[in-house]
Amino acid sequence: MPHPLAPQLLDASDPNALADGVWPAGTERADGALRIGGADVRDIAAQHGTPFLLVDETVARGRARRIREAFEAAFSAVDVYYAGKALLTADVARWMRAEGLRIDVCTGGELAVALRAGVEPEAIGFHGNNKSLAEIDAGVAAGIGTFVLDSPIEAERVASSAERAGRVQRVRLRISVGVHASTHEFLATSHEDQKFGVPVDEAPALVARIRELPSLELVGLHTHIGSQIFDASGFAESARRMLALHAELGASEPLAELNLGGGFGIAYTAADRPEPIERIAASLADAVRAAADELGVPVPRIAIEPGRWIVGPAGVTVYTVGTVKPVRLDAGTRAYVSVDGGMGDNPRPALYGAQYSARIASRASAAAAALTRVAGHHCESGDIVVDAEWLPEDVAPGDLLAVAATGAYCHALASNYNVTPRPPVLAVRDGAVRELVRRESIDDLLARDTGFTAGSGTAADSNGDA
Numbered sequence: 459m460p461h462p463l464a465p466q467l468l469d470a471s472d473p474n475a476l477a478d479g480v481w482p483a484g485t486e487r488a489d490g491a492l493r494i495g496g497a498d499v500r501d502i503a504a505q506h507g508t509p510f511l512l513v514d515e516t517v518a519r520g521r522a523r524r525i526r527e528a529f530e531a532a533f534s535a536v537d538v539y540y541a542g543k544a545l546l547t548a549d550v551a552r553w554m555r556a557e558g559l560r561i562d563v564c565t566g567g568e569l570a571v572a573l574r575a576g577v578e579p580e581a582i583g584f585h586g587n588n589k590s591l592a593e594i595d596a597g598v599a600a601g602i603g604t605f606v607l608d609s610p611i612e613a614e615r616v617a618s619s620a621e622r623a624g625r626v627q628r629v630r631l632r633i634s635v636g637v638h639a640s641t642h643e644f645l646a647t648s649h650e651d652q653k654f655g656v657p658v659d660e661a662p663a664l665v666a667r668i669r670e671l672p673s674l675e676l677v678g679l680h681t682h683i684g685s686q687i688f689d690a691s692g693f694a695e696s697a698r699r700m701l702a703l704h705a706e707l708g709a710s711e712p713l714a715e716l717n718l719g720g721g722f723g724i725a726y727t728a729a730d731r732p733e734p735i736e737r738i739a740a741s742l743a744d745a746v747r748a749a750a751d752e753l754g755v756p757v758p759r760i761a762i763e764p765g766r767w768i769v770g771p772a773g774v775t776v777y778t779v780g781t782v783k784p785v786r787l788d789a790g791t792r793a794y795v796s797v798d799g800g801m802g803d804n805p806r807p808a809l810y811g812a813q814y815s816a817r818i819a820s821r822a823s824a825a826a827a828a829l830t831r832v833a834g835h836h837c838e839s840g841d842i843v844v845d846a847e848w849l850p851e852d853v854a855p856g857d858l859l860a861v862a863a864t865g866a867y868c869h870a871l872a873s874n875y876n877v878t879p880r881p882p883v884l885a886v887r888d889g890a891v892r893e894l895v896r897r898e899s900i901d902d903l904l905a906r907d908t909g910f911t912a913g914s915g916t917a918a919d920s921n922g923d924a
């Protein structure tokens with residue numbers, strides 16, 4: 459008889475099992491405990507404390523290589539940009555370059571990471587719907603490869619920055635192509651009523667204006683229809699519409715490139731079944747070729763910008779269980795398992811209702827499966843890490859609990875809510891673990907509060923009764 463509170467798709471048969479495609483490839487249990495990238499999570503926790511985000515370097519780099527090779531096999535000319543917003547540290551940027559990817563940034567901060575990591579400026583693309591004048595100047599001064607223009611105002615701003623610098627800046631124009639991606643609404647970026655890009659019918663006038671500006675060189679159009687997309691037909695439909703616009707706007711002056719964005723979905727739970735990326739690349743290439751033939755234009759150089767697909771499945775967050783509390787509801791009992799992190803290190807469940815998978819990482823258990831909800835330590839009832847999971851019913855304080863597929867948009871979106879220091883980002887390779895980003899300390903956080911750093915104030919002073 460199914461548990462009335464458990465989602466049908468969750469498999470209760472073995473609460474120790476590591477579902478294929480959800481955990482970093484090669485993750486196994488040895489002596490009951492999880493080994494990721496050849497390292498025992500108990501040793502990592504003993505050395506670094508919890509929580510921590512562990513990124514398997516071999517998996518992240520392997521996936522970067524695999525998606526590049528899949529698209530190179532499907533298209534004759536392609537550039538793969540790694541979407542840095544998913545997870546950007548100096549070493550992650552270097553791994554991506556070493557695997558032949560370019561880097562996509564969307565703020566001055568991400569630009570600074572890429573440049574200081576040694577990424578060649580011409581390999582950087584700069585996105586964003588509201589780049590500041592300082593960010594634009596920084597990108598122009600560095601000599602970055604392309605800006606993705608998001609509005610008429612931005613075209614003028616980039617043109618004037620390039621003119622002042624005496625450069626001709628290569629640009630793409632982001633189009634809101636009107637394809638509704640089948641994903642959570644907040645992640646879908648090509649609805650008409652949204653902030654990104656320029657609608658198809660406004661593109662011709664803006665392209666004409668960009669072409670009048672001598673300090674800009676328009677190399678192509680860009681779109682991104684959303685994230686965590688499984689249905690390849692959304693990508694194909696967007697590619698067809700973009701190609702039609704590409705052909706129309708390239709009739710007078712050819713456009714060399716077409717950027718189709720990122721958004722390729724990954725498995726967060728065993729219920730998610732993404733198609734192999736090779737099949738998605740091939741079906742996208744079929745759609746592009748068929749549209750190009752029909753329109754009588756050559757297939758342009760294609761660019762894509764995956765983030766999540768590359769680093770998401772390479773990351774695991776490890777927490778320590780603090781309290782376990784059965785909560786009895788009319789429909790049944792659910793155990794709330796609370797850990798030493800939560801929405802501060804992974805806000806995606808609270809933001810998007812994202813689902814995750816969890817396992818006890820420090821041991822295997824022979825106990826029966828119990829329906830659990832993994833909660834964080836923050837002062838917010840929506841602070842949920844894993845909404846529903848079958849864990850061994852003997853899950854207990856002190857157990858290490860691992861949450862899979864946290865490589866993308868967790869560290870990147872982390873906050874200091876409740877004055878909580880952010881966890882470190884660790885990398886593992888061939889059993890060796892090193893810090894990519896160190897753990898934040900409470901002193902790091904207090905250092906920004908001038909009430910401490912100015913040095914003079916006391917509680918009595920501020921009460922006015924000294």
Ligand SMILES: Cc1ncc(COP(=O)(O)O)c(C=O)c1O
Nearest residue numbers: 541682685720721763764765766
């Ligand atoms: C313009 C653009 N490109 C690429 C991406 C990367 O998406 P994903 O990490 O889902 O591949 C995003 C994500 O928001 C985006 O906005």
